[in-house]
Amino acid sequence: MSAEKVIEEKKQGQALLTEQKEGNHKKLFIESYGCQMNLNDSEIVAAILSDQGYNTTHLLEEADLVLVNTCSIREKAEQTVRKRLEKYNAVKKINPTMKVGVLGCMAERLKAKFLEEEKIVDLVVGPDAYRDLPNLLEEVNAGRDAVNVILSKEETYGDVSPVRLNSNGVSAFVSITRGCDNMCTFCVVPFTRGRERSRDPKSIVEEIKQLVDNNYKEITLLGQNVDSYLWYGGGLKKDFKNASEIAQATAMDFSQLLDLVATEFPKTRFRFSTSNPQDMSLDVIKTMANHQNICKYIHLPVQSGSTNVLKRMNRQHTREEYIELIDNIKTLLPDCAISQDMITGFCGETEEEHQETLSLMEYVKYDFGFMFAYSERPGTPAEKKMEDDVPEEVKKRRLNDIIQLQQQHSLYNTQKFVGKxxxxxxxxxxxxxxxxxxxxxxxxxxxxxxxxxxxxxxxxxxxxxxxxxxxxxxxxx
The missing domain is CATH 2.40.50.140 (Nucleic acid-binding proteins)
Known part of the structure; x- marks a missing residue:
């Protein structure tokens, strides 16, 4: 659930608007659901289609092309997208030339359903295939269904300057990694977004420079798992061990990238998300301590306070290792805020394991959190091999325990600022x-x-x- 934590409810399903480019006559209506990575991907899609003559519109009725960027982390997102597709198709009856497409993480899993069985979309495009949109649109215009859900080893969209959608003009997101190698048993990301690869630091610095030149004041470096950023000339993170000695010796990791951008742009505030406990190095914490302009805030998903549950989730850290990391953060960055992701009621969770989660929360006293009751996602290892055996009402009660405790801790932390x-x-x-x-x-x-x-x-x-x-x-x- 790591990528999902920046799901901002108010941004779900907003039609995204960009500056209108003169000479573009076709209209694109694009909506995003899910994580911040998805919103960022929609900005990449808008840039690619802008070159194909499309300007964005927030009027569904006038659109030539309607795209919905989907998420498959939570069931709710999926139901929402279905409802939206029904709405688009109602409009399509009035405007028969309108084309409808599904982008993003749900694309792979539902391609057959959406295209062949239900015939509710014209094209289906996975997260690594957005460059193929111009060809796919030609197929659609010729009256054929178009699908590309192939996951790539190289694609990072490093050279596409995203068109900023619905932005406040102050803060922007810059993707630095794509995909994920952590096979957490509850999560679909490795299957929908592919294996982990990092983006060339040069292209990252160039994108930030453009943003700074356009008066953006705060940049969030984004990835399913930013701490495992590793640039050694391109390619998958897991292939690093096969790289040449020189490539390995000159590789850049996340703490070095963070140091590079904070040094290069001293007047710009930097944040990053999402961090993974197993990959967060002391070097990252030290880099944060060295730079005034790196925000003192770490989103550090834990998912559970019980080592046994973490093992079943295939998280690569124990309760003890997580606590050690928290202690290091509190020592090196005493004024750092920490937030959590928590899943309650995972397969086999006992009352005792639930209590371990509450006691971990008492220990850390998170500033805020993103808390969910476990819901099984199709295609995940947990769905295939484990029984979702915690009753719904037990999940609800445990989630309520966690939320209540988090609210106390949030208040405890905000009160520390009063008088400062x-x-x-x-x-x-x-x-x-x-x-x-x-x-x-x-x-x-x-x-x-x-x-x-x-x-x-x-x-x-x-x-x-x-x-x-x-x-x-x-x-x-």
Whole structure:
């Protein structure tokens, strides 16, 4: 579930809008579901199609091409996409030339269903095949179904400048790895997004430079698993051991990449997500400590506090190793916020194992978390080999225990800021009040304060006067 943690409910299914390119006459309607990687992929698709004469629209009725970028982590996402496809097809009756396509992680698994059995889409395109869109669209226009769900060893879209969709113009995401090699038994990502590969650091620096030149103030480096970033000239992470001695000796790992971009762009704030406990090195923590402009926030999914459950999940870390990592973070980065992903009710979870999760949470006191009851995903090792045997009501109760405890810890952590001054990057108006700005501090806490003469994208110092478990309230110093 690592990639899923940045699922922002408010962004689910938004029709994405970009600047209109003169001379483009065709209209593209594109919606994304799932993780931040998917939103970022939609930006890559918009860039590829922009060269094919498409501008984005948020009016479904006028679209020539409708694409939905799918996620197969949670069942809910899948049902939502089905409902959307029904809606598109209703519109298609009015606008018969409109073409409908499914992109992303659900593409592989449902291609036969969507295309042949239900005939609800014209094209199906997997996460590594977006460059093939122009050819696929030609096939569709010639009246044929078009499918490309082949997963690639090389594709990182390193040379495609993503068109920023619906962006606040302040913070942007830059993908640095694709795919995942961790075969966690509950997760579909390795099967839908393929094996792990990293992107050329030169192309990463160039993309960041473009963003900085366009006044973006904060960049999040993105990957299913950013800590295992490894550039040795291209190719899959797992083939590194076969690379030449010189390639191995001059390879760049995540801590070096982080150091490179933070040094190169000292006025830009950097974040990264998602981290994997087994791959997070002390070097990364030390790099964070060395740079003022790397935010003091780590999203560190644990999934369970029980070593036995972690083993069944095929997580490559134990409870003890995770605690050691937490201790190192707290020693080297005492003001660092830490958030979690937690799955409760995984196959065979006992009451005792659940209590171990709660006691781990007590130990870490996470700033916030993304908590889910286990739901079996088709095609995963757990679905094939394990019984989903924790009753639904037990899952619900355990999830509730975890959420309640997390809320206490969130409040405990936000209260620590009261009476202190924090640096905030203004992202926009507060959801609840147009008279207030909202932004985030280094620890990723949301800060709300009355508007003065500031502008979106300004860094300001805010004295924190009060808080809720989710938000700091203050005034400008």
């Amino acid at each position: 001054t924090v640096e905030v990057l203004i992202e926009g108006s507060s959801k609840k009040s147009d008279a207030h700005w909202k932004g985030r501090n280094s620890q990723n806490a949301v800060v709300v304060f009355p508007k003065g003469d500031e502008q979106i994208g300004d860094f300001v110092n805010i004295y924190v006067e009060d808080c809720t478990s989710a938000t700091l309230l203050g005034k400008r110093v």
